[in-house]
Amino acid sequence: MPTILITGANQGIGLEFTDQYAAAGWSVIACCRTPDKADALLALAGNSPQIVVERLDVQDHGAIDELAKRYRGQPIDILLNNAGIVGPYPLDDHLERQHFGTMDYSVWDDVLHTNTFGPLKMTEAFVEQVAASKQKKIISISSSVGSITEVTIPGIAYASSKSALNRVMTIVAKELAEQHIIVAMLCPGFTRTRMISEKHFQYAIETNTSVKGMRKIISELTPDDTGSFTRYNGDKIAW
């Protein structure tokens, strides 16, 4: 049975990944920051013995090291860096805090720590477990808003955190190629989760559609795809 570790597994896209991989027979290490409040995840885990829930805040590098220590020697086929934030919620009340002229640098700090430092620290901590596995894949959920040529949004903190994540992971992809580890970035598409305002739900896709698409891409990745950036529907995204 292959194993996947997912960060931010208690809601949205991470919860859907947990559900779909467990249903496909995978062993899932489902990480979230507050398991005691993760009702939907706990309900899933209650019905699927192959889901193990772990407490993990990806901003807490000591906790990441501790968790990696506990899983030392256990192969992890896919490390899925999913946890991410767009900035303070409710989104519509705080957007100007990441706009030019009214920038709140503490928001940027928080977003970078979660979206950029978190995935790199996870990768550093769990690389041995991934290297010891059969599939050897490190996947980070990025966003097309991190693309410099494809789309421009005024959200400086969020967009730059994903651009930086992409740059970081293309460097890591080169570093880990010798160990035959595949590193890839995916965009889930505009998806109905807490991350987008409800007034935009009509333009967004369901988590089920997004995750189905991304699981297909992940399953078809080969070493030639390392360092790639792909949308949930298979389209390549311009840097």
Ligand SMILES: NC(=O)c1ccc[n+]([C@@H]2O[C@H](COP(=O)([O-])OP(=O)(O)OC[C@H]3O[C@@H](n4cnc5c(N)ncnc54)[C@H](OP(=O)(O)O)[C@@H]3O)[C@@H](O)[C@H]2O)c1
């Ligand atoms: N939805 C979209 O349209 C969209 C588009 C492009 C990219 N994405 C990316 O998709 C990923 C998943 O987002 P989503 O749409 O599913 O949003 P979501 O419903 O808000 O879920 C985000 C998840 O990340 C977790 N998280 C946030 N900060 C964390 C931390 N410091 N440590 C551990 N977990 C943390 C959250 O946990 P809590 O419940 O504890 O807050 C939650 O489980 C993110 O990387 C996001 O940037 C989403």
